[in-house]
Amino acid sequence: MVALAEIEASSLGIREVRKSFPVPDDPLRRWPVLDGISFSLAAGELVSLIGPSGCGKSTLLRLIAGLESSDSGELLIGSEKITQPGAERGLVFQDPNLFPWLTVRRNIQAGLVARGVLREKRHEVDDFMRLVGLETFADAYPHHLSGGMAQRVALARALINHPKVLLLDEPLGALDAFTRMRMQDEVLRLWQGRRTTMLLVTHDIDEAIYMSDRIMIMSPRPGRIERTISVALDRPRQRSSPDFLRLRGDILEFVHFAGNASIENKS
Amino acid sequence: MRPEKHNSRPEISPPKSTTQLPSAPTHPNGDAIQRIERGSELGWRAQSAVPLAALVALAIHLLFSKSAPVVETHSYTLFFYEIVGVSIVLSIAQRFWMRLRSWMRHMCPILTAAILLLGLWDIVTFGFQLLPMPYFPGPAAVLRNLINDRALLLDSTWHSLALLLSGYTVGVLVGLISGICIGWSTPVRYWGMPLLKVVGPIPATAWIPLAMVVSPSTVVSAAGLIALAVWFPVTMLTASGISNTRASYLDVARTLGAGRAYLIFRVAIPAAVPNIFIGLFMGLGASFLTLVVAESVGVKSGLGWYVSWAQGWAEYGKVYAALIIMAAFFSTIMTLLFKIRDRMLVWQKGVIKW
Structure with missing residues (x-):
């Protein structure tokens, strides 16, 4: 369990969080999705959360974003409790979810409009469009963008609020392999330039090793963090270096084992 | 190694890729063909089809109207001379004006067919009188009525327009407000939806007996009925558009710091606009119907009133003239x-x- 002092010093603190959903056909029973999740993120850290689908990764992210509330436990941002969505926690989904009726520029400035600060901060819009290299697409509508471009707009849209924590829910999951690798570098560049704390949910082990300071491995039903691994590789990381591959092998083995274990537990 | 058939096949692309396609009208090949066509000259046949059709229709008319007084055929024959004249002017102008040329290329067949149909109508009615008179006057008689009665027709059109617009505007405004409320708020939906489902499907014209009694003037009650006819589809489709807003758009907006006003006015309503336009379209159709019925039974002005008034005098030429105006107007x-x-x-x- 994480010590209280550590949580308060950190950017994001999660303590003993539990969440269950009603079973669809049987309203009296509830399905435990998250079972006592505890971890904390230091300011400026990039941490990945990996695990098989259905292990509650996305639910955890939605709890942190404030889109859903936990059954018990505490979620803290700085020293404040998370009770509802807020601009200090940005969220990027696998689907960019750009507003199709707004141009690229208006999508990016949506956060400023929503908070009513467009007038003061309008000058930042151009900075963020340049940051993700889309200044020439300012007046294009989302249906003209490729998947990678759309996701860059989504990143800029989330970052313009200067969030304390950026939550990334498999943001690169729908991209093809090449675009995906390019976008990984793009996200790393944004992270290194701004030192935004990032929590990245992914099912891609390579992506987790390539990008993050730490990797948390979750097991499903109910979702638990089985293991946390620090990635002590120098950046920029080489995807085919022996250390990288060794770590990859370790994680694969562990995930395989954990997966089998959870199946055995269930039966 | 055995070649795997499925591996060589391109993967099913994610739905996003379909929206990535440029919005250009057709695939490159078709576009090129179109460009060549547009650049080329307008053929002799395309240029002469419309004036020739006009001359044919004119000949038909003159053949049958030898015995008829000149007054009755004058405007109709003039009409064809005008078509021929305009065709000649256009076929000269199109040599220097690309857009006109492609418009003419596009419109030539349908205009030719329309003029030939006029000729056919002339043969069936005025020529051989195959249809009972006075219900089916010839095109010349209709055109004559259109011209002679233009003042009253214009006045009727104006009254119809005023009535339609006032009713439609009220219906749309109320429909949008009630649709947004029903679509967004669960309690309003609970109480409002049953009312909407029970009252809405009643055709607005069924309220005519009641409306004529309740309201101080027939014009006001007609506007109210039109508003009612418009209100139902607009409300229904606005509500469904609002309540079907993708939850992820709302989630994104909330993580960007959006409050309720932003969620309603900048996410839910824009997302519902495609649906709202379907409602506006359906409402417009309903408003035309209600307008014409209300005008023919109660209101003493407008095109609906004109049609039933002309029918009362068995002036069917005027009826068709009004129908032509209505078609153009609507x-x-x-x-x-x-x-x-x-x-x-x-x-x-x-x-x-x-």
Whole structure:
């Protein structure tokens, strides 16, 4: 369990969080999705959360974003409790979810409009469009963008609020392999330039090793963090270096084992 | 190694890739063909089809009207001379004006067919009198009525337009408000939806007996009925558009710091606009119907009133003249609505077509 002092010093603190959903056909029973999740993120850290689908990764992210509330436990941002969505926690989904009726520029400035600060901060819009290299697409509508471009707009849209924590829910999951690798570098560049704390949910082990300071491995039903691994590789990381591959092998083995274990537990 | 058939096949692309396609009208090949066609000259046949058709229709008419007084055929024959004249002017102008040329190329067959149909109508009615008179006058008689009675027709059109617009505007405004409330708020939906489902499907014209009694003037009650007819589809489709807003758009907006006003006015309503336009379109159709019925039974002005008044005097030439005006009037308004929609839904370009 994480010590209280550590949580308060950190950017994001999660303590003993539990969440269950009603079973669809049987309203009296509830399905435990998250079972006592505890971890904390230091300011400026990039941490990945990996695990098989259905292990509650996305639910955890939605709890942190404030889109859903936990059954018990505490979620803290700085020293404040998370009770509802807020601009200090940005969220990027696998689907960019750009507003199709707004141009690229208006999508990016949506956060400023929503908070009513467009007038003061309008000058930042151009900075963020340049940051993700889309200044020439300012007046294009989302249906003209490729998947990678759309996701860059989504990143800029989330970052313009200067969030304390950026939550990334498999943001690169729908991209093809090449675009995906390019976008990984793009996200790393944004992270290194701004030192935004990032929590990245992914099912891609390579992506987790390539990008993050730490990797948390979750097991499903109910979702638990089985293991946390620090990635002590120098950046920029080489995807085919022996250390990288060794770590990859370790994680694969562990995930395989954990997966089998959870199946055995269930039966 | 055995070649795997499935491996060589391109993967099923994610839905996003379909929206990545440029919104250009057709595939490159078709576009090229179109460009060549547009650049080339307008053929002799295309240029002469319309004036020739006009001359044929004119000949038909002159053949049958040898015995008829000149007054009755004068405007109709003049009409064809005008077509021939305009065709000649256009075929000269199109040599220097590309856009006119492609418009003429596009319109030539349908205009030719329309003029030939006029000739056919002339043969069936005026020529051999195959249809009972006075219910089916010839085109010359209709045109004569159109011209002679233009003052009253214009006045009727004006009254219809005023009544239609006032009723439609009220109906749309109330429909949008009630649709947004029902679509957004669960309690309003609970209480409002049953009312909407029970009262809405009653055709607005069924309320005519009640409306005529309740309201101080027939014009006001007619406007109210039109508003009612418009209100139902607009409310229904606005509500469904609002309540079907993708939850992820709302989630994204909330993580960007959006409050309720932003969620309603900048997420839910824009997302519902395609649906709202379907409601506006259906409401417009309903409003035409209600307008004409209300005018023919109660209101003492407008095109609906004109039609039933002319029918009362067995002046069927005037009836058809009014119908022609109505067709032009209603289709212009509908075209206007489509133009507004295309303007507002420019972000959907290439996604929808209707």
